Amino acid sequence: MVERLSSNRARTRRLDRVYGAIADPTRRAILSILAGGEVNVGTLAGRFPISFNGVSKHVKVLEQAGLVRRRIRGREHWLKLRPTPLRDASRWLEHYREFWDTRLEALEDFLVNESNTGQRRGDRGRRSSK
Protein backbone atom coordinates (compact mmCIF):
# COMPACT_ATOMS: atom_id res chain seq x y z
CA MET A 1 0.00 0.00 0.00
CA VAL A 2 2.76 2.41 0.96
CA GLU A 3 4.50 1.41 -2.23
CA ARG A 4 1.43 2.16 -4.30
CA LEU A 5 1.02 5.56 -2.70
CA SER A 6 4.61 6.51 -3.32
CA SER A 7 4.54 5.27 -6.89
CA ASN A 8 1.50 7.48 -7.50
CA ARG A 9 3.42 10.30 -5.96
CA ALA A 10 6.42 9.66 -8.14
CA ARG A 11 4.19 9.65 -11.18
CA THR A 12 2.60 12.93 -10.16
CA ARG A 13 6.06 14.44 -9.74
CA ARG A 14 7.07 13.14 -13.14
CA LEU A 15 4.01 14.74 -14.69
CA ASP A 16 4.83 18.01 -12.95
CA ARG A 17 8.29 17.99 -14.47
CA VAL A 18 6.81 17.41 -17.92
CA TYR A 19 4.29 20.23 -17.49
CA GLY A 20 7.08 22.53 -16.32
CA ALA A 21 9.33 21.54 -19.21
CA ILE A 22 6.82 22.25 -21.94
CA ALA A 23 5.65 25.53 -20.44
CA ASP A 24 8.56 27.27 -22.17
CA PRO A 25 8.33 28.19 -25.88
CA THR A 26 12.03 27.55 -26.59
CA ARG A 27 11.78 24.07 -25.14
CA ARG A 28 8.67 23.37 -27.19
CA ALA A 29 10.56 24.52 -30.29
CA ILE A 30 13.40 22.11 -29.39
CA LEU A 31 10.89 19.27 -29.07
CA SER A 32 9.41 20.13 -32.47
CA ILE A 33 12.84 19.95 -34.07
CA LEU A 34 13.59 16.65 -32.37
CA ALA A 35 10.25 15.29 -33.55
CA GLY A 36 11.85 15.30 -37.01
CA GLY A 37 14.66 12.97 -35.88
CA GLU A 38 17.88 12.80 -33.89
CA VAL A 39 19.90 16.02 -33.91
CA ASN A 40 23.30 16.86 -32.49
CA VAL A 41 23.58 19.58 -29.88
CA GLY A 42 25.66 21.94 -32.01
CA THR A 43 23.25 21.84 -34.93
CA LEU A 44 20.33 22.34 -32.59
CA ALA A 45 21.96 25.31 -30.86
CA GLY A 46 22.66 26.89 -34.24
CA ARG A 47 18.96 27.10 -34.91
CA PHE A 48 18.24 29.36 -31.97
CA PRO A 49 19.15 33.03 -31.54
CA ILE A 50 20.36 32.36 -28.00
CA SER A 51 23.72 31.18 -26.70
CA PHE A 52 24.87 27.57 -26.83
CA ASN A 53 24.74 27.51 -23.03
CA GLY A 54 21.19 28.82 -23.09
CA VAL A 55 20.09 26.03 -25.41
CA SER A 56 22.07 23.54 -23.35
CA LYS A 57 20.19 24.54 -20.19
CA HIS A 58 16.85 24.05 -21.92
CA VAL A 59 17.98 20.62 -23.12
CA LYS A 60 18.91 19.67 -19.55
CA VAL A 61 15.40 20.55 -18.34
CA LEU A 62 13.96 18.38 -21.11
CA GLU A 63 16.29 15.53 -20.15
CA GLN A 64 15.28 15.80 -16.50
CA ALA A 65 11.64 15.58 -17.55
CA GLY A 66 12.47 12.42 -19.49
CA LEU A 67 11.53 14.01 -22.81
CA VAL A 68 14.96 13.90 -24.41
CA ARG A 69 17.66 11.25 -24.42
CA ARG A 70 21.29 12.15 -24.99
CA ARG A 71 23.75 9.81 -26.68
CA ILE A 72 27.42 10.62 -26.78
CA ARG A 73 29.32 9.46 -29.83
CA GLY A 74 32.93 10.52 -29.74
CA ARG A 75 32.79 14.25 -29.05
CA GLU A 76 29.30 14.68 -30.36
CA HIS A 77 26.19 14.74 -28.27
CA TRP A 78 23.07 13.55 -30.06
CA LEU A 79 19.58 14.26 -28.82
CA LYS A 80 16.51 12.20 -29.38
CA LEU A 81 12.90 12.82 -28.47
CA ARG A 82 11.20 10.46 -26.03
CA PRO A 83 7.50 10.96 -26.70
CA THR A 84 6.04 8.61 -24.06
CA PRO A 85 6.03 11.11 -21.16
CA LEU A 86 4.40 13.64 -23.49
CA ARG A 87 1.67 11.17 -24.32
CA ASP A 88 1.13 10.44 -20.63
CA ALA A 89 1.01 14.11 -19.77
CA SER A 90 -1.36 14.90 -22.63
CA ARG A 91 -3.84 12.69 -20.86
CA TRP A 92 -3.83 15.51 -18.39
CA LEU A 93 -7.01 14.59 -16.58
CA GLU A 94 -5.00 11.65 -15.24
CA HIS A 95 -3.16 14.12 -13.07
CA TYR A 96 -6.30 14.93 -11.16
CA ARG A 97 -7.56 11.37 -11.22
CA GLU A 98 -4.40 10.16 -9.53
CA PHE A 99 -4.64 12.85 -6.94
CA TRP A 100 -8.11 11.71 -5.87
CA ASP A 101 -7.37 8.00 -6.24
CA THR A 102 -4.44 8.39 -3.90
CA ARG A 103 -6.45 10.49 -1.44
CA LEU A 104 -9.36 8.02 -1.35
CA GLU A 105 -6.95 5.15 -0.87
CA ALA A 106 -5.46 7.01 2.10
CA LEU A 107 -8.94 7.72 3.45
CA GLU A 108 -9.74 4.02 3.32
CA ASP A 109 -6.49 3.16 5.12
CA PHE A 110 -7.25 5.77 7.73
CA LEU A 111 -10.80 4.54 8.38
CA VAL A 112 -9.82 0.87 8.44
CA ASN A 113 -6.98 1.54 10.88
CA GLU A 114 -9.25 3.70 12.98
CA SER A 115 -11.84 0.97 13.31
CA ASN A 116 -9.13 -1.58 14.10
CA THR A 117 -7.84 0.47 16.98
CA GLY A 118 -11.36 1.62 17.75
CA GLN A 119 -10.21 4.39 20.06
CA ARG A 120 -10.46 7.48 17.94
CA ARG A 121 -14.04 8.52 18.53
CA GLY A 122 -12.92 11.48 20.59
CA ASP A 123 -11.88 13.19 17.37
CA ARG A 124 -15.46 13.87 16.51
CA GLY A 125 -16.21 17.22 18.04
CA ARG A 126 -12.78 18.73 17.56
CA ARG A 127 -13.29 21.23 14.89
CA SER A 128 -11.27 24.36 14.60
CA SER A 129 -13.23 27.35 13.47
CA LYS A 130 -10.39 29.29 11.92
Add this chain to the structure above:
Amino acid sequence: MNAAGDPGETLVVRRVIPAPRERVFRAWLDPASLSQWMRPGRATDATAEVDARVGGRFRIVMIEGPKKYEHTGEYLAIEPPKRLEFTWISQATDHRPTVVTIEFLERDRGTELVLTHRRLPAKQLESHRRGWTDILQLLEQLPGAPG
Protein backbone atom coordinates in the same frame (compact mmCIF):
# COMPACT_ATOMS: atom_id res chain seq x y z
CA MET B 1 -10.47 26.34 -28.14
CA ASN B 2 -11.64 26.80 -24.58
CA ALA B 3 -11.74 30.35 -23.31
CA ALA B 4 -11.14 31.15 -19.67
CA GLY B 5 -14.35 30.98 -17.67
CA ASP B 6 -15.78 28.07 -19.64
CA PRO B 7 -17.28 25.17 -17.70
CA GLY B 8 -14.06 23.17 -18.01
CA GLU B 9 -13.73 19.43 -17.72
CA THR B 10 -15.29 16.93 -15.34
CA LEU B 11 -13.65 14.00 -13.62
CA VAL B 12 -15.48 11.24 -11.72
CA VAL B 13 -13.70 8.94 -9.27
CA ARG B 14 -15.45 6.15 -7.37
CA ARG B 15 -14.35 4.01 -4.46
CA VAL B 16 -16.06 1.65 -2.04
CA ILE B 17 -14.73 1.99 1.49
CA PRO B 18 -15.58 -0.66 4.08
CA ALA B 19 -16.88 1.73 6.73
CA PRO B 20 -20.32 3.14 7.60
CA ARG B 21 -21.50 6.22 5.75
CA GLU B 22 -21.53 8.48 8.81
CA ARG B 23 -17.89 7.78 9.55
CA VAL B 24 -16.78 8.25 5.97
CA PHE B 25 -18.69 11.50 5.77
CA ARG B 26 -17.28 12.74 9.07
CA ALA B 27 -13.71 12.09 7.97
CA TRP B 28 -14.12 14.84 5.34
CA LEU B 29 -15.04 17.53 7.85
CA ASP B 30 -12.97 16.68 10.90
CA PRO B 31 -9.61 18.48 10.77
CA ALA B 32 -7.90 15.82 12.90
CA SER B 33 -8.98 13.15 10.38
CA LEU B 34 -8.22 15.27 7.34
CA SER B 35 -4.68 15.92 8.52
CA GLN B 36 -4.20 12.15 8.73
CA TRP B 37 -5.31 11.13 5.27
CA MET B 38 -5.35 14.25 3.11
CA ARG B 39 -1.64 14.13 2.47
CA PRO B 40 0.66 12.74 -0.15
CA GLY B 41 1.98 9.80 1.89
CA ARG B 42 2.78 8.47 5.32
CA ALA B 43 6.20 10.03 5.57
CA THR B 44 4.83 13.53 5.15
CA ASP B 45 2.53 15.79 7.05
CA ALA B 46 -0.59 17.87 6.56
CA THR B 47 -2.47 20.50 8.49
CA ALA B 48 -6.18 21.15 8.17
CA GLU B 49 -8.41 23.99 9.27
CA VAL B 50 -12.13 23.57 8.80
CA ASP B 51 -15.13 25.79 9.30
CA ALA B 52 -17.74 23.13 8.62
CA ARG B 53 -20.81 25.08 7.61
CA VAL B 54 -22.21 26.20 4.29
CA GLY B 55 -20.25 29.31 3.37
CA GLY B 56 -17.45 28.30 5.75
CA ARG B 57 -13.94 27.73 4.43
CA PHE B 58 -11.27 25.10 4.77
CA ARG B 59 -7.54 25.16 4.30
CA ILE B 60 -5.42 22.05 3.93
CA VAL B 61 -1.68 22.34 3.62
CA MET B 62 0.08 19.20 2.41
CA ILE B 63 3.71 19.12 3.37
CA GLU B 64 6.16 17.13 1.33
CA GLY B 65 9.71 17.69 2.49
CA PRO B 66 10.49 21.37 2.05
CA LYS B 67 7.45 21.88 -0.18
CA LYS B 68 4.03 22.98 0.95
CA TYR B 69 0.92 22.61 -1.16
CA GLU B 70 -2.01 24.71 -0.08
CA HIS B 71 -5.57 23.71 -0.91
CA THR B 72 -8.43 25.97 0.04
CA GLY B 73 -12.13 26.16 -0.61
CA GLU B 74 -15.60 26.97 0.61
CA TYR B 75 -18.37 24.58 1.56
CA LEU B 76 -21.31 24.84 -0.82
CA ALA B 77 -23.43 22.01 0.57
CA ILE B 78 -23.17 19.90 3.72
CA GLU B 79 -25.85 17.21 3.87
CA PRO B 80 -24.70 14.52 6.31
CA PRO B 81 -24.23 11.71 5.60
CA LYS B 82 -25.21 11.81 1.94
CA ARG B 83 -23.60 14.66 0.13
CA LEU B 84 -20.82 17.20 0.41
CA GLU B 85 -19.91 19.94 -2.01
CA PHE B 86 -17.09 22.45 -1.87
CA THR B 87 -14.92 24.61 -4.05
CA TRP B 88 -11.33 23.47 -4.43
CA ILE B 89 -8.50 25.82 -5.23
CA SER B 90 -4.88 24.78 -5.51
CA GLN B 91 -1.77 25.19 -7.56
CA ALA B 92 -3.00 22.25 -9.66
CA THR B 93 -6.19 24.14 -10.56
CA ASP B 94 -4.17 27.20 -11.54
CA HIS B 95 -5.49 28.84 -8.34
CA ARG B 96 -8.94 28.97 -9.87
CA PRO B 97 -12.01 27.62 -8.11
CA THR B 98 -13.08 24.16 -9.18
CA VAL B 99 -16.03 22.32 -7.63
CA VAL B 100 -15.91 18.95 -5.88
CA THR B 101 -19.12 17.07 -5.11
CA ILE B 102 -19.03 13.85 -3.09
CA GLU B 103 -21.97 11.53 -2.82
CA PHE B 104 -21.90 8.90 -0.09
CA LEU B 105 -23.94 5.85 -1.10
CA GLU B 106 -24.80 2.94 1.19
CA ARG B 107 -23.52 -0.37 -0.15
CA ASP B 108 -23.43 -3.91 1.23
CA ARG B 109 -19.70 -3.68 1.65
CA GLY B 110 -19.67 -0.22 3.14
CA THR B 111 -19.90 3.19 1.54
CA GLU B 112 -19.41 4.07 -2.06
CA LEU B 113 -17.94 7.49 -2.67
CA VAL B 114 -18.70 9.13 -5.96
CA LEU B 115 -16.41 12.10 -6.25
CA THR B 116 -17.10 14.49 -9.10
CA HIS B 117 -14.55 17.20 -9.76
CA ARG B 118 -15.99 19.84 -12.09
CA ARG B 119 -14.77 22.97 -13.78
CA LEU B 120 -11.26 21.65 -14.06
CA PRO B 121 -9.16 23.90 -16.27
CA ALA B 122 -9.87 22.78 -19.80
CA LYS B 123 -7.10 21.02 -21.73
CA GLN B 124 -4.36 22.20 -19.44
CA LEU B 125 -3.60 24.81 -16.89
CA GLU B 126 -4.22 28.26 -18.29
CA SER B 127 -0.56 29.17 -18.37
CA HIS B 128 0.31 26.03 -20.32
CA ARG B 129 -2.58 26.00 -22.71
CA ARG B 130 -0.76 27.39 -25.71
CA GLY B 131 2.00 24.92 -25.05
CA TRP B 132 -0.43 22.06 -25.20
CA THR B 133 -1.70 23.00 -28.61
CA ASP B 134 1.89 22.77 -29.87
CA ILE B 135 2.53 19.51 -28.08
CA LEU B 136 -0.65 17.84 -29.28
CA GLN B 137 0.23 18.80 -32.84
CA LEU B 138 3.71 17.43 -32.34
CA LEU B 139 2.34 14.13 -31.05
CA GLU B 140 0.06 13.84 -34.06
CA GLN B 141 3.07 14.13 -36.37
CA LEU B 142 4.90 11.28 -34.68
CA PRO B 143 4.48 7.65 -35.62
CA GLY B 144 2.15 5.99 -33.13
CA ALA B 145 4.66 3.41 -31.90
CA PRO B 146 4.86 3.30 -28.14
CA GLY B 147 8.31 4.39 -27.10
